Amino acid sequence: MTVQELVNAINLTILSGDGEALSRPAEGGYCGDLLSWVMGRAPRNGVWITIMSNLNVAAVAELADIACVILAEGVAPDPPLLERAKNDNIALLQSKEPAFALAGKIHALIHG
Amino acid sequence: MVTERYIVKGDDFQAAGSASSAMKQMLRGAGVPMEVIRRAAICMYEGEINMVIHARGGEAEVSFDGQEITMKLSDNGSGIENPQLALKEGWSTATDEIRGLGFGAGMGLPNMKRNSDDLTIESVPGKGTTIVMKIKV
Ligand SMILES: Nc1ncnc2c1ncn2[C@@H]1O[C@H](COP(=O)(O)OP(=O)(O)OP(=O)(O)O)[C@@H](O)[C@H]1O
Ligand SMILES: [Mg+2]
Numbered sequence: 001m002t003v004q005e006l007v008n009a010i011n012l013t014i015l016s017g018d019g020e021a022l023s024r025p026a027e028g029g030y031c032g033d034l035l036s037w038v039m040g041r042a043p044r045n046g047v048w049i050t051i052m053s054n055l056n057v058a059a060v061a062e063l064a065d066i067a068c069v070i071l072a073e074g075v076a077p078d079p080p081l082l083e084r085a086k087n088d089n090i091a092l093l094q095s096k097e098p099a100f101a102l103a104g105k106i107h108a109l110i111h112g
Numbered sequence: 113m114v115t116e117r118y119i120v121k122g123d124d125f126q127a128a129g130s131a132s133s134a135m136k137q138m139l140r141g142a143g144v145p146m147e148v149i150r151r152a153a154i155c156m157y158e159g160e161i162n163m164v165i166h167a168r169g170g171e172a173e174v175s176f177d178g179q180e181i182t183m184k185l186s187d188n189g190s191g192i193e194n195p196q197l198a199l200k201e202g203w204s205t206a207t208d209e210i211r212g213l214g215f216g217a218g219m220g221l222p223n224m225k226r227n228s229d230d231l232t233i234e235s236v237p238g239k240g241t242t243i244v245m246k247i248k249v
Contacts, residue, residue, distance in 0.1 A: 036223055037217055040223040040226065044150055056128065056213060059129030060157070063150075063156075063157045
């Protein structure tokens with residue numbers, strides 16, 4: 001499924017990312033706030049669910065070929081993260097739900 | 113053969129990752145497969161961020177000879193007292209402030225080891241560290 005389909009399916013708020021970013025495939029996922037765990041464990045084209053909201057999130061997402069970042073618990077991105085995500089066309093999404101609930105739904109959507 | 117050098121500034125979290133991004137761009141231009149670029153990017157980012165956090169910056173030299181990517185990271189930081197220990201998952205000397213930014217899990221060097229085909233660490237406490245990673249394409 002694509003990032004856009006995921007957004008529609010579980011009602012995510014799009015903070016950044018144009019049509020191209022949202023058309024990326026979402027093929028798996030990872031939950032975590034410690035960046036080196038995410039760097040080492042998140043799959044390529046993965047959905048990354050986190051409450052970490054600083055600028056380094058953009059670097060990790062980009063370098064680890066993350067499909068989209070979902071900020072859980074209604075966490076707001078630090079302004080520099082939002083700016084960088086817009087500039088670099090990273091799909092930065094937001095949800096009021098906690099990571100556990102999001103992961104359950106996304107796992108069911110992707111892996112059936 | 114392509115070679116590029118990057119300067120990594122210490123304690124600059126704004127720019128951290130920019131050398132890795134530039135390297136990614138270069139390897140893409142050289143036609144390296146995506147999955148290999150991803151592994152190189154992971155290695156380079158962890159090494160880059162370590163120089164930012166632990167060594168007040170340093171420099172990186174990346175070359176690709178058509179068969180192998182070589183990433184050489186050198187700094188004049190405080191050095192790594194016990195590289196074998198530093199390579200262990202979970203080993204970190206990061207401060208609480210650094211942990212608050214999402215670093216300090218002690219997973220960076222293990223990630224570099226796992227994603228490269230060869231990793232060597234040369235470090236002199238008080239003088240600095242040189243890390244060389246190689247990935248076959
Ligand atoms: N370039 C360096 N100069 C000095 N010390 C270093 C350097 N790189 C790593 N270290 C030391 O090795 C330890 C382990 O590094 P590693 O990257 O695995 O973990 P970390 O940086 O502490 O946390 P993480 O990478 O998970 O955010 C560091 O805490 C630090 O003490
Ligand atoms: Mg590290």
